[in-house]
Amino acid sequence: PDSTDADGESITINWAPPTHDGGNPVQYYIVERREKKTVSNPSNISMPIKCAEPTEEPDGPSIINVTDTTNTSVSLEWTRPGYDGGMEVQGYIIEMCKATEEEWRRINEDLCTVTKYTATGLETGAEYKFRIIAINAIGKGKPKEISEPVKAVDRLTAPEIEIDASFQQTHIVKSGGSVCLRIAFKGKPAPSASWVKVDGELGVMADVTTTENVSCLTLENCTRNDSGKYTLALENSSGSKSTTFTANELTDPIIATAEPAPPKRLDIIDTTDSSVTFAWLKPEHDGGSRITSYCIEGKAKGTDKWVVAGTTKNLTHTVERLTEGTEYEFRVKAKNDAGFSEPKEAFSSVIVKEPRIEPTADLSGITNQLITCKTGASFEIDVPFSGRPAPKVTWKLEEMRLKETDRFTKLTVLDTTIDDSGEYTLEVKNITGVITEKIKVTILGKIMP
Known part of the structure; x- marks a missing residue:
């Protein structure tokens, strides 16, 4: 088509008829239009976008x-x-x-x-x-x-000592050797730090170096006179804190004990929405001295810093106050008089969440799921159940709801009458599913003379 006239609001066009009408006269014409567009300069690069089925906006941060x-x-x-x-x-x-x-x-x-x-x-x-x-x-x-x-004020905190899980309270040093007691601490304002020997004075070869958050006591060319207990005292306007360490000098260069082997395995045996429970086996060897404790360390997956999550003398431990939905990694170390073993990590990371187990109910204690009782007496229906999260339990007689609980499945009926006869329904329900069990109760009337 050609344009024959145009103004600010309209355009007049004309065209020649088709050279071939397909065997039928042309009835009318359809005129279509579209905007003429050009390509602009590219915009700024977008944020990376993951190819996934979109759903909705995220929740807010948990904590x-x-x-x-x-x-x-x-x-x-x-x-x-x-x-x-x-x-x-x-x-x-x-x-x-x-x-x-x-x-x-x-x-x-x-x-x-x-x-x-x-x-x-x-x-x-x-x-x-x-x-x-x-x-x-x-x-x-x-x-x-x-x-x-x-x-917005300066936060004042009493001194706190930050000791790594691998730090030994007792240090064994060879005669003529050296030992360094390096202690990290924190507090506001920055605490002052001082070292003292409990039963004497610091030796002439003792050197103390202190920064804003670390204090180090170094003992060079140790002799028997350097053996003993050393105390680090921290103090600021908010409080004070102290800790004591022992240095033992041996003339024999061979240390009587070594660190133990790692625990043989670390298993995750249970989780809740705020805790994880572990179990492990004793090390294959104890290094020559008794295992005194175990140290459990953990960290959020994807981070680098392991932190102490608990210590115990047992072969099981529950780490609590965890964040629901967060994925953690854990490891355990054995400790004897010589120090800590190498860590044994769990086989896999664990997400803190309540496990989901379908509800079950045990009616094996009710023969043929039938109870018979005389009028005026009482009967009791006690059914053990399980499920995670803890199921809700509902009792019904025929279609009438009797009782709802999330702790017990015991139903007691006193001073029974004929009206208590019928089919009792037990419903055990949680988010994973629901089960129903039926128990028939027959109330026997008194025999007339």
């Missing part, structure tokens, strides 16, 4: 903790959302407002891709509220707010 404060800053750490909406969480928005206000403002220009952030430039002594929003490819999740406002 938010205030890890530190100063006169001008607040440091936050949080756990990832329990549900990511079906798409990978791309990052987090941190918002803040003063405690007396409700106008939230974003304080991180770029998405925070890690689960910690420090808000700076705050007003000294002012109280602030913070909330964190997780974002995936669908959009923003619901904000998660800290439990209470936090004040």
